Amino acid sequence: xxxxxxxxxxxxxxxxxxxxxxxxxxxxxxxxxxxxxxxxxxxxxxxxxxxxxxxxxxxxxxxxxxxxxxxxxxxxxxxxxxxxxxxxxxxxxxxxxxxxxxxxxxxxxxxxxxxxxxxxxxxxxxxxxxxxxxxxxxxxxxxxxxxxxxxxxxxxxxxxxxxxxxxxxxxxxxxxxxxxxxxxxxxxxxxxxxxxxxxxxxxxxxxxxxxxxxxxxxxxxxxxxxxxxxxxxxxxxxxxxxxxxxxxxxxxxxxxxxxxxxxxxxxxxxxxxxxxxxxxxxxxxxxxxxxxxxxxxxxxxxxxxxxxxxxxxxxxxxxxxxxxxxxxxxxxxxxxxxxxxxxxxxxxxxxxxxxxxxxxxxxxxxxxxxxxxxxxxxxxxxxxxxxxxxxxxxxxxxxxxxxxxxxxxxxxxxxxxxxxxxxxxxxxxxxxxxxx
Amino acid sequence: xxxxxxxxxxxxxxxxxxxxxxxxxxxxxxxxxxxxxxxxxxxxxxxxxxxxxxxxxxxxxxxxxxxxxxxxxxxxxxxxxxxxxxxxxxxxxxxxxxxxxxxxxxxxxxxxxxxxxxxxxxxxxxxxx
Numbered sequence: 434x435x436x437x438x439x440x441x442x443x444x445x446x447x448x449x450x451x452x453x454x455x456x457x458x459x460x461x462x463x464x465x466x467x468x469x470x471x472x473x474x475x476x477x478x479x480x481x482x483x484x485x486x487x488x489x490x491x492x493x494x495x496x497x498x499x500x501x502x503x504x505x506x507x508x509x510x511x512x513x514x515x516x517x518x519x520x521x522x523x524x525x526x527x528x529x530x531x532x533x534x535x536x537x538x539x540x541x542x543x544x545x546x547x548x549x550x551x552x553x554x555x556x557x558x559x560x561x562x563x564x565x566x567x568x569x570x571x572x573x574x575x576x577x578x579x580x581x582x583x584x585x586x587x588x589x590x591x592x593x594x595x596x597x598x599x600x601x602x603x604x605x606x607x608x609x610x611x612x613x614x615x616x617x618x619x620x621x622x623x624x625x626x627x628x629x630x631x632x633x634x635x636x637x638x639x640x641x642x643x644x645x646x647x648x649x650x651x652x653x654x655x656x657x658x659x660x661x662x663x664x665x666x667x668x669x670x671x672x673x674x675x676x677x678x679x680x681x682x683x684x685x686x687x688x689x690x691x692x693x694x695x696x697x698x699x700x701x702x703x704x705x706x707x708x709x710x711x712x713x714x715x716x717x718x719x720x721x722x723x724x725x726x727x728x729x730x731x732x733x734x735x736x737x738x739x740x741x742x743x744x745x746x747x748x749x750x751x752x753x754x755x756x757x758x759x760x761x762x763x764x765x766x767x768x769x770x771x772x773x774x775x776x777x778x779x780x781x782x783x784x785x786x787x788x789x790x791x792x793x794x795x796x797x798x799x800x801x802x803x804x805x806x807x808x809x810x811x812x813x814x815x816x817x818x819x820x821x822x823x824x825x826x827x828x829x830x831x832x833x834x835x836x837x838x839x840x841x842x843x844x845x846x847x848x849x850x851x852x853x854x855x856x857x858x859x860x861x862x863x864x865x866x867x868x869x
Numbered sequence: 870x871x872x873x874x875x876x877x878x879x880x881x882x883x884x885x886x887x888x889x890x891x892x893x894x895x896x897x898x899x900x901x902x903x904x905x906x907x908x909x910x911x912x913x914x915x916x917x918x919x920x921x922x923x924x925x926x927x928x929x930x931x932x933x934x935x936x937x938x939x940x941x942x943x944x945x946x947x948x949x950x951x952x953x954x955x956x957x958x959x960x961x962x963x964x965x966x967x968x969x970x971x972x973x974x975x976x977x978x979x980x981x982x983x984x985x986x987x988x989x990x991x992x993x994x995x996x997x998x
Contacts, residue, residue, distance in 0.1 A: 467986055469920070473994045474968060498998070539997040559990030582989050600970045602985070615974040622947045624913075665998075681941035681975035686949065692907050712913045713995055714947035714967040716974070 435589040437463045437555070439767055440579055441596060442562040442603055444471035446753045447737025447760035448596030449545040453489065454764025456552035460771060463588055464546065464554050465581065467561040472542025474598070476713040478621050479663045479670060480533040480646050481541060482754040485792075487530060489761060490548060494531055498540035500665035501644025502526060503533035505637070508748060509699065511651040511660075515821035516699035527643055535644050535663050535670075541753075557588075562597065565606055565733075576607070576732030592776045594734045594763050596756075599716045601739035609727040609735055615677050617720035619658055619745070622687040623672030624695075626707035630667045636703050637664050648750065650807075651817030652694040656680055657808040660694050661750075662703070669704050671695060674717060674745075676808060687714070717752075719745045719808075722801035728788070729766075729781040736763045744796055746803035747868070755793055762787035802867040811860055815850050822846045882952060882960040884931055910949055914965050922991035925963040926984065927972070933981035934959040941975040942982065967993050 439455050441448045444466035455462040468474045480503055486493045504526045509518040526532040550556050561582045566589065568574035578589035595603040599618070604610055628636075637645045649660035657676040662669060673690050680687065694700055718724060718741035725741050728734065736742070737756035744751040766784035770776045788794040806812060826842040837845075847857065927950070934940070935957050942951040942959070948967050952960045966987075973984040986992070 467989050468992075469990045469994060470997075472997070474992070476995055500998075537996075537998050539995050543997065561986050561989045613974075618971075618974055620945070620947060620969060620971045677945065677971055677974050678941075680971075681939075681945040681977075684944060686944055687947045688907075688910065688913060688949075709908055709913060709916055711916045711996060713917065713993075714969045714971070716969045716971060 435578065435591060437461045437588065437590040438771055439463070439592045439594060440465060440562075440588050440590040441554075441594045442579060443467075443596035443598055443737070443739070444546040444549075444556060444558075445475055445542055445596060445598065445737060445756060446545055447739070447756035447763070448594070449542065449549045450489065450757045450760030451594050451596060451736060451764040451767070452549040452554040453545075453552050454761055455767060456549060456554040458764075458768040460768060462554045463590070464549060464556045465560050465562050465579065465588065466546070466556065466558045469559055470539065470543055471546035471556070471558070472537075472539035475538040475542055476621070476623060476715040477538055477752060478623070478661045478672065478674060478717075478750055479535060480750070481536050482533050482751055483531060485754045485758045485761070489757070492529075494529055494534075496544070497534075497536070498544050499534040499536050499642070501535045501639070501642050502531050503535065503646045503663070504643040505639060505645040506533075507645065507647045509647055509649045510817040510820050511649055511694075511697060511699065512818050512821050514698075515825060516697070517817075517821050517824050518699075533646065535646070535665050537665070562603060565593065565603060576730075579603075592732055592734070592767055592771065594736060594767060595739050596735075596737045596760060596763075597739050599718050599738040599741075599743075601735065603733075604726055604735045604739050607730050607733050609730055609733070611726070614720075614724070617718065617724040617741075618677045619674045619717045619719040620677055620680065620687065620714060621672060621674045621717050622691060622714045623670055623712070624691060624709050625665075625711040625713070626669045626671060626704050627667060627710040628669055628704065628707040632706075633664050633667065633669060639664065642666075648748065649694070651813070652697065653813070654683075654685055654690050654693060655814060656683065656685075656690070657810075657813050659807075662700065668710055669707060671700070671704060674719075676719070677716075688712075717745060718743050719804055721745065721804050722797040725797065728785050729778045731777045734763045734767060734781055734784050736760050742793060742797070744800065746796075746800035747807035749796075749800065749803075758791060758793045759788060762791070762793065800867065802863065806860070806863050806867045809860070811852065811856065815852055816860075819846050819850050819852075822849070881964065882962050883925070884958065884960060914948065917965065917967075918994045918996060919965055920991045920994055921964045922987040924988065926968075926987040926992070927961060927963045927966065928983040929959055929961050930981050930983075931958055933978045937978045937981065939977060941977055942972045945975040946972050963987075
């Protein structure tokens with residue numbers, strides 16, 4: 434007799450959502466977490482989009498440990514000495530059901546895991562799932578649970594859901610990933626900077642629980658990636674995301690790249706005087722649709738970052754919602770498969786079908802080229818420079834010379850960039866297609 | 870919990886398992902000049918809670934590192950755990966690891982860095998509010 438119906442590895446948003454769905458369906462589910470509490474290993478670039486929680490946990494916003502509700506969203510193009518910002522604000526996101534929220538992952542993930550426990554899931558912390566248990570200890574035997582690093586060791590179940598994060602050793606062990614390409618990954622490096630609440634509200638022009646999310650392009654010293662800055666109640670999170678092989682191939686360290694972004698005149702006054710309260714880093718599966726592994730094997734499903742379902746598509750940077758969405762689908766498909774008594778890959782095909790039918794796979798398919806477009810050299814280096822120069826030329830008054838006119842400014846800046854018009858047109862077309 | 874909290878000042882460095890050369894370390898890389906008053910790297914790492922496991926979860930093959938001229942791990946590791954030494958090898962520290970995985974992805978020398986998770990309940994612990 435197995436110990437459980439399902440073992441979910443990893444009590445992040447994917448794992449806790451899967452466990453919650455299974456527990457509610459009356460299944461005996463074990464949620465294994467390697468940290469001392471859920472979220473203790475987790476860090477992200479900032480915003481939880483909660484719409485996917487509406488049906489799972491009605492009125493979740495009354496209960497969830499949210500720092501601020503994002504009502505102001507700024508996208509900034511930066512060069513060494515310039516910044517051009519599209520700064521959007523809406524009152525619609527300041528009240529229920531809200532849109533985005535900032536939250537500390539150790540808070541948020543602990544809260545969500547708590548909902549799974551309330552529903553009857555067994556949460557086991559301080560425990561690493563070291564590998565898959567197979568029937569008869571044969572490499573080709575059916576999966577029958579996980580080996581852990583506890584003295585009393587093994588946990589058995591006919592089905593394992595791997596929500597073990599971006600490095601997912603379980604999905605790799607199960608052969609669900611092909612060759613791992615480092616170019617598919619970025620590393621996010623972040624400082625949580627403490628500032629008085631009043632200072633944050635004055636500097637970022639927000640009140641009450643309203644918050645700000647800045648996404649920044651052109652702040653990574655030529656390394657493909659981007660920067661972010663967002664407000665918590667009494668801290669500001671500021672950091673960069675850097676393509677791993679490109680970071681490794683040059684000589685600036687991640688903290689130096691953050692330091693340069695923080696020193697920029699568009700950023701420095703916002704965080705001046707703040708004290709670094711916590712430094713952190715985490716990998717991000719950045720390449721989207723093209724790196725998604727096989728999502729189901731015999732006796733196994735993969736969800737969240739473990740399945741590379743993080744959406745890093747330039748102006749859309751989402752992950753927690755994709756983790757929750759995939760976790761819910763995994764929980765439902767697992768329930769179905771257990772009821773039918775068929776946990777083979779074929780029996781678990783409801784998982785992929787669910788993902789294909791909702792935002793998880795539809796957004797990834799639609800935006801499959803977006804990450805590549807954003808990470809391209811012209812988008813990283815040339816376009817922020819061209820855009821900033823055009824605006825600077827537009828607003829610079831050089832009397833007694835007359836204004837040059839917008840068309841001449843654009844022509845001059847494109848020429849100065851050394852880019853070919855053909856490439857510009859192609860990027861414009863790719864951009865429209867990628868984000869369409 | 871059996872782990873202890875370490876601060877940046879207490880980090881210890883160890884050799885790759887096959888390395889034999891003398892233990893003269895190069896000076897730690899100094900950050901680029903910046904107008905912004907930066908905290909030292911040690912103070913930066915001292916902001917993070919680590920419950921240090923008794924056993925290292927990173928294993929470095931000293932021979933492989935000795936033959937590596939690019940040493941991607943040195944610049945890429947956000948925690949600056951890998952330090953090049955004069956003889957061409959690498960010293961490393963596992964105690965203040967974010968467990969991100971950047972090192973093994975960045976490494977271009979097959980098999981040089983073996984990486985797993987620290988024992989359950991140990992390693993980095995990001996704080997709740």
